Amino acid sequence: xxxxxxxxxxxxxxxxxxxxxxxxxxxxxxxxxxxxxxxxxxxxxxxxxxxxxxxxxxxxxxxxxxxxxxxxxxxxxxxxxxxxxxxxxxxxxxxxxxxxxxxxxxxxxxxxxxxxxxxxxxxxxxxxxxxxxxxxxxxxxxxxxxxxxxxxxxxxxxxxxxxxxxxxxxxxxxxxxxxxxxxxxxxxxxxxxxxxxxxxxxxxxxxxxxxxxxxxxxxxxxxxxxxxxxxxxxxxxxxxxxxxxxxxxxxxxxxxxxxxxxxxxxxxxxxxxxxxxxxxxxxxxxxxxxxxxxxxx
Amino acid sequence: xxxxxxxxxxxxxxxxxxxxxxxxxxxxxxxxxxxxxxxxxxxxxxxxxxxxxxxxxxxxxxxxxxxxxxxxxxxxxxxxxxxxxxxxxxxxxxxxxxxxxxxxxxxxxxxxxxxxxxxxxxxxxxxxxxxxxxxxxxxxxxxxxxxxxxxxxxxxxxxxxxxxxxxxxxxxxxxxxxxxxxxxxxxxxxxxxxxxxxxxxxxxxxxxxxxxxxxxxxxxxxxxxxxxxxxxxxxxxxxxxxxxxxxxxxxxxxxxxxxxxxxxxxxxxxxxxxxxxxxxxxxxxxxxxxxxxxxxxxxxxxxxxxxxxxxxxxxxxxxxxxxxxxxxxxxxxxxxxxxxxxxxxxxxxxxxxxxxxxxxxxx
Numbered sequence: 001x002x003x004x005x006x007x008x009x010x011x012x013x014x015x016x017x018x019x020x021x022x023x024x025x026x027x028x029x030x031x032x033x034x035x036x037x038x039x040x041x042x043x044x045x046x047x048x049x050x051x052x053x054x055x056x057x058x059x060x061x062x063x064x065x066x067x068x069x070x071x072x073x074x075x076x077x078x079x080x081x082x083x084x085x086x087x088x089x090x091x092x093x094x095x096x097x098x099x100x101x102x103x104x105x106x107x108x109x110x111x112x113x114x115x116x117x118x119x120x121x122x123x124x125x126x127x128x129x130x131x132x133x134x135x136x137x138x139x140x141x142x143x144x145x146x147x148x149x150x151x152x153x154x155x156x157x158x159x160x161x162x163x164x165x166x167x168x169x170x171x172x173x174x175x176x177x178x179x180x181x182x183x184x185x186x187x188x189x190x191x192x193x194x195x196x197x198x199x200x201x202x203x204x205x206x207x208x209x210x211x212x213x214x215x216x217x218x219x220x221x222x223x224x225x226x227x228x229x230x231x232x233x234x235x236x237x238x239x240x241x242x243x244x245x246x247x248x249x250x251x252x253x254x255x256x257x258x259x260x261x262x263x264x265x266x267x268x269x270x271x272x273x274x275x276x277x278x279x280x281x282x283x284x285x286x287x288x289x290x291x292x293x294x295x296x297x
Numbered sequence: 298x299x300x301x302x303x304x305x306x307x308x309x310x311x312x313x314x315x316x317x318x319x320x321x322x323x324x325x326x327x328x329x330x331x332x333x334x335x336x337x338x339x340x341x342x343x344x345x346x347x348x349x350x351x352x353x354x355x356x357x358x359x360x361x362x363x364x365x366x367x368x369x370x371x372x373x374x375x376x377x378x379x380x381x382x383x384x385x386x387x388x389x390x391x392x393x394x395x396x397x398x399x400x401x402x403x404x405x406x407x408x409x410x411x412x413x414x415x416x417x418x419x420x421x422x423x424x425x426x427x428x429x430x431x432x433x434x435x436x437x438x439x440x441x442x443x444x445x446x447x448x449x450x451x452x453x454x455x456x457x458x459x460x461x462x463x464x465x466x467x468x469x470x471x472x473x474x475x476x477x478x479x480x481x482x483x484x485x486x487x488x489x490x491x492x493x494x495x496x497x498x499x500x501x502x503x504x505x506x507x508x509x510x511x512x513x514x515x516x517x518x519x520x521x522x523x524x525x526x527x528x529x530x531x532x533x534x535x536x537x538x539x540x541x542x543x544x545x546x547x548x549x550x551x552x553x554x555x556x557x558x559x560x561x562x563x564x565x566x567x568x569x570x571x572x573x574x575x576x577x578x579x580x581x582x583x584x585x586x587x588x589x590x591x592x593x594x595x596x597x598x599x600x601x602x603x604x605x606x607x608x609x610x611x612x613x614x615x616x617x618x619x620x621x622x623x624x625x626x627x628x629x630x631x632x633x634x635x636x637x638x639x640x641x642x643x644x645x646x647x648x649x650x651x652x653x654x655x656x657x658x659x660x
Contacts, residue, residue, distance in 0.1 A: 038445065088628055094354055095627050097444065098585055101358070101578050102627070105620030113617075222574050226452055229445045267456055271449035278442055279434035 005137035010255045012135070016144050016213075018251020019151040020046075023206040024228025025235065025243035026158065027199040033175030033238045034195035035085060037096045041104040042203060042228060043221030044111075049073045049204025050216030051111055054120045062125065070204045077200025081193045104221065111218040122211040147209045154205055155244055158198075162240070171195065175238070223267065227254075230274035236284025245286065303510075306593060310506075314499040318492065329608070330495045331486070334563060336603035337498040341505060341556035343583045343599040344592060345549030348509060350581070351590030352521040353545040354528075359431065359447030360553045361576035362454040363424055367554025368561035368571060370420035372470040373463060374411035413476035417558050421551060428550035429543070436542045443546065448574065455572040469568030476562040484562040494563060501559070502596065505552065509592055521545060525590070575616050582623035588633020598633070 024042055031039045049069050056065035084099055091099075124131075125146045132139040162168040173181040174191045182188055207216065214220075227250055235246025250270055257269035277284065321329050342360050349355050379397065398412045411419070427450075435446040458464045465471075475485035482497060483490055512518055523531040524538050532538055561567045570576065583602060587595030602622075605611065611618040626634060 040444075040448075084624070084628060091627070091631055092354075094350075094356065095631050098356060098581060099624055099627050101356075101444075101581060102620045102623030105575065105578055105616055106624065109614070109617035109620060113613075222448070223452060226445065226449045230449070233442075233445075267449075268453050271446075271453055274449060275431070275434050275446060278438065278446070282438050282442075 006259075008136055008138040009140075010259045011252070012138060012140055012144065013258075014252035014255030015248060016147055016251070017254060018231075018248035019148055020206050020210055020224070020247075021227045021231040021250050022244040022247025023151055023154065023202050024224055025231035025247045026155065026240045027203050028229055028232040029238060029240045029243050030195045030199040030202075032232075034171065034192045035096075036093050037085065037100060038229070039196075039199070040097070040100040040225060041080075041107060041221075042199070043223070043225030044104055044107040045073055045077060045200045045203030045221075046207030046210075046224055047111060047216060047218060047221045048076065048107065049207030050122070050211040050220075051115055051120065051207075051218070052204070053208045053211065054122055054216060055115070057122055062123065065122075066205070066208045069208055070201050073204035073207075074197045074201035077203075078193050078197035080200075081196035085192065085196075086189050104225075108218055108221060115218065117218060119215045119217045120211075121215045122208060124212045125209075141213065143209075143212050147213075150205060150209045154202060155241075158202070158240065167194070226267075227270050230270050230277075233274060233284055234277050236286045239284075239286060242284060242286035246284070249285075307507075310499075310503055314496070318495060327491065330491050332604055332607040333600070334491075334495045334498045335560065335607055336600045337495075337502050338556045338560040338563065339580075339583075339603045340502060340596050340599040341559075342553040342580050343587070343595055344502075344505060344509060345552030346580050346584040347587065347589060347592055347595040348513075348521075348552075349545050349549040350584050351588075351595075352513060352518065352525055353542045354525040355436070355542055355546065356444040356581060357447045357546065357549070358444055358574065358577045358581065359450045360549070360580045361574070362447070362451040362572045363428065363550045363553035364557040364560070364576075365454060365458065365567065365569070365572035366424050366427065367420040367557030368567040369458065369464055369470065369557075370423050370554075371413065371416040371558045372473045372561050372567050374416035374419055375413055375474055376410060376470055376472055377463075379409045379411070410474075413474065413562065417476075420554055420558050424550055424554035425547060428547045432543045432546040432550075436546060437539045447577075451572065451574050451577050455569055455574070458569040458572055464569070467569060469566060471566030473561050473565050473567070475565075476559075484559055486563055486565050498559070498563075506592060506596060513592070517541070517544075578623070579616070579619045582619045585623055586626050586633065589631075591633055594633050 024046065027042050027045065028039060031037055031042075052072050053065045053069035056068050059065075060068070080103060084103070085096060088096060088099070124141075124143050127142045129141075132141055133145065160168075162172055170181065170186045171191050171194065173184065173186060174188050178188055181191075228247070231247035231250045232243050233246070234249055235242030235244070250273065253273055254270055261269070317333065318330065321327050321333075342364050346357065346360050349357055397409055397415075431446055431450055432443065435443040458469075459467055475483050475487070477483050478497070482493070484494060484497065486494075513521070520531065520536045520541050523534065523536060524541060528538055557567070557571070583599040584595055586602060587598035589595070602619075606615055606618075630637060
């Protein structure tokens, strides 16, 4: 009985972490399929979301603060595209990827100078640090339910957006065949801006809901980005729903490694998985190998 | 013409190096040579990265980690006391072969450590294997998998260095002995040897520059350029693109580790911040600042900027400066700021641009 509830506890923590990785992975996917860029600043969106929400929460009620943070970070994401990637049409993908690395540092350093190096966090959405819900013998924080619920809603919302709305379909058309989409009258640059904004908004939302549990710190972006990327590769780049599965898998594997290995190795395990997947199945678990879809780099 | 240019550069580099030293001596600021030497070692890392980014079209965010891997391997081997295993068979043989040397630690305790030359060999071997393990899977694919794989590697290395007692946790390792390279030539931070070490570092840089330049002008270099321009076309020409990219990656990792070994012996220690992700991004920024596919430009820019950073000119905005530089240079002048300058000088001298070979008034 003891062991079962312990296993359940690890399972739940794996799913919680995994759902955050899934959101990061979806963010990678959105930008990658719209532009071909791997956005190294993806993790910074989570950090920014958390930081802005913490600042706003001092003045306005929590739901307003979170909404405001998501909107503001989405704006930042869209503006980044407008300021850099839209102008740099003649640059190679390599150059654009390097620019995202620069953006990641600049965002991090800006955050360090606006806020400071202190660890911050939002208050728990319901209850507090010690309140817990019993679930099949395992104790979980109500915040975990918030994380899972929010992520599930966001993913479902995105799914419906991409599948059933005109704009969403236009976005998918852009990623599957930019030339044909252009001929059909779709404004591709605007779709790319939208992809950046959407990706930033998702990241900010995730950054807000995990803030009470994992805290927000100006350096939190890079580790999340690498795991989110591992999740995206594991699922298969270019497929947002596979990214969710990939994220959950990475989270579960990490929880499994925490339960039997020293804590230092929990990042190591994600990385080893990433390399193994690239090695054995480069297209990811659910991705189709379509080399033509990859732009000439 | 290329030969003339080479001779010019060959003459210019020593003149610049000696000029800097004599100028600093005249100004009574010889202490600045220490930072200059350190920047030259950092420039070796960027030279390797230049090869990888400019000629093979791949980004690595792991060069800080490779630098640290080289530095830490040599630091651990040359400072760790191995006298506990003296009883083991084979240790005597190693000691007689000069691989293990008796050494005194900070408190005057006698110990048995690995000789710097052997530690250097071990560092290079370890880096070779690690780079191969990371590069082999990541470089078989198109796209920028290597960047993420190496970023993951960097995060892990810095975590492990911070977490393990063998590498001194957050303090790093200090008290690394000097390295007697040749009789009369010692890699050491002693102020008496400052000038000697400055010339040693610059000589090493020049040697590597010439070696890399020759490599790029050979069959290998042409293959790399072809890969960078059009990977598919290069493949069709029978170039094994994955193998070439892997070789360049391993070579550049080895250069980073080499720089790490020299740096560690020079400064007498190494800290885990060398392996941080920001350090790796900084190397990428420096390579971009020099124009990526431009060995001389990359070397000059990286020495200059690292020197400014080491002298503390950027204050608490150090990392931000490099991030902003990266963005600005890549978006405004992707071929580096030195290239437009060079073209401008050429035009001033009345020489035609080598780039614009299409004659407008040709019949």
